Amino acid sequence: MMESMVIFHRCRSLAATDAFYIQQLGLTLWHTQPGCHIYDSGYGYLGFVEAADFELPAYSCISFNCTDCAEVDRLYEKFKGMKGITAPRRHPQFAVYSFFIQDPDGYTVEFQKIVKEGEQ
Template sequence: MQSMVVFYQCRSLAATDAFYIQQLGLKLWHIQNGCHIYDSGYGYLGFVETDHFELPAYSCISFNCENCAEVDRLYETFKGTEGVRAPQRHPQFAVYSFFIQDPDGYTVEFQKILEEGEQ
């Protein structure tokens, strides 16, 4: 195996491009008819434009950050966006993160998975 792609439906590839390329800085890796695949550097996200969009009951796209400072830096980019709360340590897991919504309502998480003893 070389890599993996996780596919999602979207309403508009233009809005999806604006979010994942312009705001998050991902690279557009591949284009097919009605489908864009973005390279995160560690895996791929594919979005297929559809007129019959249905948001799944729950889905979370989690990006792993190098450190807590990177989580904080990304938070500064989205601070003030509706529904975005400051990063915090998860009460159950050793994770420091915050969440946003993409243009289609998918939950997107920016996280640092903490090592034992890391704050």
């Protein structure tokens, strides 16, 4: 039986990745192996493998779900000034309120509240 999930991405530097995901975002380092770190978000795992031949994929978005829109706004205020940040807004196509930043490798990181029918 499956117990959890890890999504893996490649990165240039585990030290820079640790600084971003642990120190800035507050994730916990759950497991390490040579050249690989796995972070625990509390609701799933995010793994990074250090690669000398790193290339950013054409599209990738790492999304963290927030409890409500106020939490999205609070995190926006916390991360204001970070690379690639966008102001929080309601997505024009999907029922999502979110903002985006970039991690050290250029991955898009989203903080979102999926807005269900009847919610503001």
